[in-house]
Amino acid sequence: MPILSLHEVTKAFGGLVAVNRATFSVEPGSIHGLIGPNGAGKTTLFSLITGFYRPTMGRVELDGEDITRLSTSARARKGLVRTFQGTVLFSDLTVEENIANGMLAESSSPWTDWLFESPASRSSRQERAAAIMDYARLSDLRNVGAKDLSHGQQRVLGIAIALAAKPRLLLLDEPFTGMTASEKNRLAEMLRRIREDGATIVLVEHDMRTVMRLCDVITVLNFGSVLTEGTPEQVRRHPEVMAAYLGSAA
Numbered sequence: 001m002p003i004l005s006l007h008e009v010t011k012a013f014g015g016l017v018a019v020n021r022a023t024f025s026v027e028p029g030s031i032h033g034l035i036g037p038n039g040a041g042k043t044t045l046f047s048l049i050t051g052f053y054r055p056t057m058g059r060v061e062l063d064g065e066d067i068t069r070l071s072t073s074a075r076a077r078k079g080l081v082r083t084f085q086g087t088v089l090f091s092d093l094t095v096e097e098n099i100a101n102g103m104l105a106e107s108s109s110p111w112t113d114w115l116f117e118s119p120a121s122r123s124s125r126q127e128r129a130a131a132i133m134d135y136a137r138l139s140d141l142r143n144v145g146a147k148d149l150s151h152g153q154q155r156v157l158g159i160a161i162a163l164a165a166k167p168r169l170l171l172l173d174e175p176f177t178g179m180t181a182s183e184k185n186r187l188a189e190m191l192r193r194i195r196e197d198g199a200t201i202v203l204v205e206h207d208m209r210t211v212m213r214l215c216d217v218i219t220v221l222n223f224g225s226v227l228t229e230g231t232p233e234q235v236r237r238h239p240e241v242m243a244a245y246l247g248s249a250a
């Protein structure tokens, strides 16, 4: 069974149909890319999956369960966790503190849990924060303030914060934007490790080279609809994909 499936998902903003009857599925344990020219509806579709928007029509399912009407936080509790385009970090906190905060996102009432947390659960949280920093190769930077990290490191921290919420399905919005080539390689390697450890990843990404190297399956959007879907090789060879990109450039 797919971990995520969309059925005829549609979103209109007034008269503008940003996403039009989008239907596709994401297989568990895959890295699934969403691409398309500017204005194709990628960001809107992403927001429909995460629950930031409600569709005008259609259905979103997680493990076959209809989640169309669930809030973002209810989806997060079911393991559907997103990161944001750009970085949303507590810039005055350290790497470690940011990750510890990410763990609180799991619980329903973070601030009271924080205040009333038992010493045992606090120390187990610290252990898990250490494991996540190790995973994201951020351990050496644990005491560095988020604002003092490089742009690429901040984006990796953003993903580490999302990992702290124990995602089964991780949604990444343009994670490679603004990264150097070596940062891209390191992040691609981290995403492959996340997949190996059993999570599924859906990413919206403009960087074609990286998408083609990294994704198992790619869904191409154009004018809000699914133009085609397939392996990177199939998508690369699809004549209409090239035409859609050239059309948008013109």
Ligand SMILES: Nc1ncnc2c1ncn2[C@@H]1O[C@H](COP(=O)(O)OP(=O)(O)OP(=O)(O)O)[C@@H](O)[C@H]1O
Binding pocket: 013, 016, 017, 018, 036, 037, 038, 039, 040, 041, 042, 043, 044, 045
């Ligand atoms: N909140 C909104 N209100 C009105 N129109 C919107 C809104 N959000 C998006 N749109 C429109 O919907 C269409 C799809 O936009 P969207 O941002 O989803 O595309 P995209 O593929 O993510 O584009 P880009 O690659 O440029 O980020 C565009 O025509 C956009 O102007």
